Every structure is written in C-alpha cells, then in structure tokens.
Amino acid sequence: MRQRRTRAEVKEMILRRVRELPGGKYIRDIQIEPMTDDSPVPPFFVDVEEDADDDLNVALRATDIAIRIMYCIFDVEDFAEH
Numbered sequence: 001m002r003q004r005r006t007r008a009e010v011k012e013m014i015l016r017r018v019r020e021l022p023g024g025k026y027i028r029d030i031q032i033e034p035m036t037d038d039s040p041v042p043p044f045f046v047d048v049e050e051d052a053d054d055d056l057n058v059a060l061r062a063t064d065i066a067i068r069i070m071y072c073i074f075d076v077e078d079f080a081e082h
Contacts, residue, residue: 001075002073002074002075003073003074003075004074004075004076004077005070005074005075005076005077006076006077007032007034007042007076007077010032010067010070010071010074010076011030011031011032013070014030014063014066014067014070015027015029015030017062017066018030018059018062018063018066019059021058021059021062022055022058022059023052023053023054023055023056023057023058023059023060024058024059024062025049026048026049026051026052026053026055026056026059027046027047027048027049027056027059027060027063028047028048028049029046029047030044030045030046030047030063031044031045031046031047032044032067033045035071035076040068040071041067041068041071042067042071042076044063044067046060046063048060
C-alpha cells in the first residue's frame with residue numbers, strides 16, 4: 001500500500017529538491033491542482049521570477065518529472081490544500 005500525502009506535502013518535497021537544481025532559484029512556488037479524469041498527471045502552475053535565465057528550463061522540466069513520479073509513489077489526497 002502506498003503512503004498517503006497531501007498536495008501541499010508533495011509540493012514542499014518537490015520545491016526543496018528543484019530549488020537545488022540550475023535555475024531552481026527562480027521558482028517561487030508551485031500550485032498543484034486536483035486531478036482530473038482527462039490526465040494521469042494533475043494540472044500544475046509554476047510561479048517564477050521575472051529575471052529568470054535559460055537555466056530555468058532545467059528546473060521546470062524537473063518539476064514536471066517530479067510531479068509525475070510523486071503521484072506514482074504516493075497516494076495523493078486531492079482535497080483542498082490547507
């Protein structure tokens with residue numbers, strides 16, 4: 001049985017790691033929306049600094065991959081964040 005996590009917990013785990021990558025310093029926050037039936041991955045939005053350079057692409061791609069992995073590893077509770 002998979003461990004349960006909230007979207008907020010998953011977000012914090014991802015932010016902690018992504019901020020260590022090139023371009024990660026430009027990521028302010030990640031907002032993970034509830035899952036939909038249309039996609040195996042939840043919709044998410046990344047808030048970034050205006051002055052970000054090309055390294056930001058590394059961090060954005062890592063965020064996308066990390067969300068996919070976390071949703072496979074954990075049973076993510078889809079209720080509203082608190």
